[in-house]
Amino acid sequence: xxxxxxxxxxxxxxxxxxxxGGFRVTWRHFANTVFRRKSVTMQYPEEKWVMPEGxxxxxxxxxxxxxxxxxxxxxxxxxxxxxxxxxxxPPGPAGMAADRPNAEKMPxxxxxxxxxxxxxxxxxxxxxxxAIFLQKDYSLTGLARGEMIYNKEKxxxxxxxxxxxxxWKQKLDEAREQEVFPVQGSAS
Amino acid sequence: MSAxxxxxxxxxxxxxxxxxxxxxxxVNGRTVQVPKTMPDWQGKPQPTTMLQAARLGGVExxxxxxxxxxxVAGNCRMCLVEFGTPALDPATRKPALNADGTPKIxxxxxxxxxxxxxxxxxxxxxxxxxxxxxxxxxxxxxxREAVLESLLIxxxxxxxxxxxxxxxxxxxxxxxxxxxASGFFETKVHKPKAVDLGPRIMLDDERCILCxxxxxxxxxxxxxxxxxxxxxxxxxxxxxxxxxxFDNNYSLNTVDLCPVGALTSKDFRFKxxxxxxxxxxxxxxxxGTGCNIVIGSREDTIYRFEPRENEAxxxxxxxxxxxxxxxxxxxxxxxxxxxxxxEHSTWSVALPxxxxxxxxxxxxxxxxxxxxxxTTEELYLLKKLxxxxxxxxxxxxxxGAADGFxxxxxxxxxxxxxxxxxxxxxxxxxxIPRIAExxxxxxxxxxxxxxxxxxxHGISPELLASLETLVVSDLLPSATTRAAHxxxxxxxxxxxRGTFVNVKGRLQKFLKAVEAPGDARPELEFLWDLVEGGVAxxxxxxxEGIFNQMVRDVPAFAGLEWARVGDTGVTVPL
Numbered sequence: 001x002x003x004x005x006x007x008x009x010x011x012x013x014x015x016x017x018x019x020x021g022g023f024r025v026t027w028r029h030f031a032n033t034v035f036r037r038k039s040v041t042m043q044y045p046e047e048k049w050v051m052p053e054g055x056x057x058x059x060x061x062x063x064x065x066x067x068x069x070x071x072x073x074x075x076x077x078x079x080x081x082x083x084x085x086x087x088x089x090p091p092g093p094a095g096m097a098a099d100r101p102n103a104e105k106m107p108x109x110x111x112x113x114x115x116x117x118x119x120x121x122x123x124x125x126x127x128x129x130x131a132i133f134l135q136k137d138y139s140l141t142g143l144a145r146g147e148m149i150y151n152k153e154k155x156x157x158x159x160x161x162x163x164x165x166x167x168w169k170q171k172l173d174e175a176r177e178q179e180v181f182p183v184q185g186s187a188s
Numbered sequence: 189m190s191a192x193x194x195x196x197x198x199x200x201x202x203x204x205x206x207x208x209x210x211x212x213x214x215v216n217g218r219t220v221q222v223p224k225t226m227p228d229w230q231g232k233p234q235p236t237t238m239l240q241a242a243r244l245g246g247v248e249x250x251x252x253x254x255x256x257x258x259x260v261a262g263n264c265r266m267c268l269v270e271f272g273t274p275a276l277d278p279a280t281r282k283p284a285l286n287a288d289g290t291p292k293i294x295x296x297x298x299x300x301x302x303x304x305x306x307x308x309x310x311x312x313x314x315x316x317x318x319x320x321x322x323x324x325x326x327x328x329x330x331x332r333e334a335v336l337e338s339l340l341i342x343x344x345x346x347x348x349x350x351x352x353x354x355x356x357x358x359x360x361x362x363x364x365x366x367x368x369a370s371g372f373f374e375t376k377v378h379k380p381k382a383v384d385l386g387p388r389i390m391l392d393d394e395r396c397i398l399c400x401x402x403x404x405x406x407x408x409x410x411x412x413x414x415x416x417x418x419x420x421x422x423x424x425x426x427x428x429x430x431x432x433x434f435d436n437n438y439s440l441n442t443v444d445l446c447p448v449g450a451l452t453s454k455d456f457r458f459k460x461x462x463x464x465x466x467x468x469x470x471x472x473x474x475x476g477t478g479c480n481i482v483i484g485s486r487e488d489t490i491y492r493f494e495p496r497e498n499e500a501x502x503x504x505x506x507x508x509x510x511x512x513x514x515x516x517x518x519x520x521x522x523x524x525x526x527x528x529x530x531e532h533s534t535w536s537v538a539l540p541x542x543x544x545x546x547x548x549x550x551x552x553x554x555x556x557x558x559x560x561x562x563t564t565e566e567l568y569l570l571k572k573l574x575x576x577x578x579x580x581x582x583x584x585x586x587x588g589a590a591d592g593f594x595x596x597x598x599x600x601x602x603x604x605x606x607x608x609x610x611x612x613x614x615x616x617x618x619x620i621p622r623i624a625e626x627x628x629x630x631x632x633x634x635x636x637x638x639x640x641x642x643x644x645h646g647i648s649p650e651l652l653a654s655l656e657t658l659v660v661s662d663l664l665p666s667a668t669t670r671a672a673h674x675x676x677x678x679x680x681x682x683x684x685r686g687t688f689v690n691v692k693g694r695l696q697k698f699l700k701a702v703e704a705p706g707d708a709r710p711e712l713e714f715l716w717d718l719v720e721g722g723v724a725x726x727x728x729x730x731x732e733g734i735f736n737q738m739v740r741d742v743p744a745f746a747g748l749e750w751a752r753v754g755d756t757g758v759t760v761p762l
Contacts, residue, residue: 072349074349090458090461104349104381104382
């Protein structure tokens with residue numbers, strides 16, 4: 001797209017309208033702070049912005065309404081992550097059972113290196129389980145690099161509860177209704 | 189397991205006779221000449237099918253139950269295609285012709301519904317002269333979509349937790365030939381998940397599409413009729429016969445064969461997603477057969493072995509014991525540092541010292557014991573070294589029971605390579621008692637051991653302690669490595685390049701999949717340094733160069749070249 005630059009006329013070339021416009025802004029703020037006692041700055045970090053809906057901050061793992069981990073360790077986010085910030089350790093053959101009924105798999109460890117993360121949101125987009133969401137946090141701090149690698153426990157704690165679908169619970173309920181073939185390995 | 193029902197796959201299928209009869213067919217409008225018969229799974233000539241003809245014409249027809257190496261079952265219906273045959277003039281019984289003189293083609297139609305195409309399964313329908321195969325026609329596409337939709341009716345779509353995801357034919361064909369929506373709104377039938385089928389196999393009945401590849405493999409190839417289909421209709425499921433385990437030594441091949449994630453390996457279960465795995469062409473080192481494999485590794489960790497097709501060796505299969513024999517490579521006690529008399533050292537210190545010792549050794553006072561699991565190139569360099577010092581050389585025989593299929597009685601992977609390079613001759617291991625005697629008598633003062641624990645083969649630790657110099661290269665600690673004056677950490681086959689010669693004289697190449705731990709170096713490199721020692725700074729060891737040098741010196745390898753030993757190897761005279 002080419003935007004034509006409109007040539008300035010002689011009045012505009014005198015710079016006077018631009019100076020006047022600048023002074024108008026300055027005077028408005030001056031008047032607001034001195035006469036109306038309105039502040040234009042914010043006492044950050046004591047005061048913080050309210051993030052708009054759809055803001056993309058740090059990605060955290062979420063739990064479902066029953067408090068179970070939603071992540072099934074499919075490793076798609078690890079694959080898609082452009083800065084390779086995500087490292088998932090799958091459970092392996094003798095790994096721990098998932099903390100929810102019916103889905104057999106859950107990550108043994110899930111690490112996001114927040115120093116690498118660019119908050120792009122591809123992990124959230126690719127997740128087939130709706131288990132990871134970019135949330136409102138944007139200012140993450142730590143005293144050492146190691147502290148900035150968030151593990152599964154920390155990510156789940158920060159992520160909170162997601163009230164969305166419970167795919168595996170739904171499948172289990174469906175299977176139980178049929179009563180023909182009890183689904184194995186789903187005692188609860 | 190019982191005796192295998194098939195001929196050993198090592199006998200290659202007889203090539204079609206030179207003046208093979210051909211049939212002309214059209215695939216997607218392109219004329220192709222194909223042989224009238226083609227070898228079936230047993231290598232017997234059978235009429236060429238539409239699927240084979242299309243493949244020869246460069247068109248792959250999607251299929252699930254069909255497999256080159258298995259009997260044709262024709263039950264998945266995925267390979268349905270519309271086709272046409274030359275029409276006959278009903279009056280004259282002669283081929284009908286179009287106005288332009290080309291033969292008139294009668295498209296296959298449903299007899300009771302002439303407007304609708306009738307598909308035929310390409311995997312089991314033989315071709316006829318003048319046949320036209322429409323692998324991309326709208327009717328064919330519609331049939332494929334319908335078959336896929338029907339296969340997915342009760343499929344659980346649990347790809348996020350399925351180990352097959354990423355190499356699943358159901359996923360691939362759904363993308364290529366499927367449709368994004370399903371017309372099925374009823375509840376899916378649920379079947380058992382995580383069924384224990386045998387010691388190495390896990391079955392998920394919901395994912396199964398009942399192609400029966402596993403049943404045919406275990407019955408016809410492995411000769412162990414352990415699997416079958418039970419229950420009816422939507423409840424059809426694969427099961428082992430009651431009271432039986434699916435536990436033969438070839439069971440894991442069914443995991444490779446399974447086009448979906450129904451049969452999964454317990455060993456590989458939930459270990460790594462397949463799209464992360466780097467695939468390296470290599471060889472199995474567990475016996476003398478030398479099955480061709482693909483190593484799946486990620487960041488220097490090996491996750492699995494899979495068989496690689498080689499008609500001259502292992503067809504498409506490998507045994508479970510060989511397939512699972514990879515975990516030792518990642519063991520924490522792998523030798524990873526150079527040790528001189530028990531103290532940590534470096535290559536640049538140890539190698540000149542060994543060179544000096546060998547240079548001063550009187551002729552006949554050196555013996556070399558080389559494991560027949562070293563590469564042919566390493567054994568060749570060792571033999572060169574031995575000839576320089578007039579050293580006596582031998583290997584250690586290692587045998588077990590052969591199963592008549594793939595597992596060979598010879599459990600060394602390069603016995604023939606060791607013989608051809610001259611490491612042993614006559615009877616393998618016959619020199620070992622003599623070497624032990626000579627050490628006792630004081631004749632042999634220097635012993636070089638590669639990849640063997642000689643204390644288990646007739647040379648006691650006391651004898652080793654009486655040696656002046658003991659040079660050992662190995663991978664894992666043993667009584668021999670503990671006695672070594674010079675301990676040089678070596679590499680497993682997956683950590684280096686080289687060749688092996690199998691029991692039938694097939695010389696095959698393998699490539700490097702992962703890095704060796706710590707300071708370990710391929711034996712080839714330090715043997716090259718020892719052989720070329722004294723000569724100021726020669727070129728570093730280079731597998732192609734050493735291989736080509738070996739070809740000049742070993743008559744059996746005459747005419748070979750590293751670059752010409754392809755992925756499936758060459759046969760050398762034994």
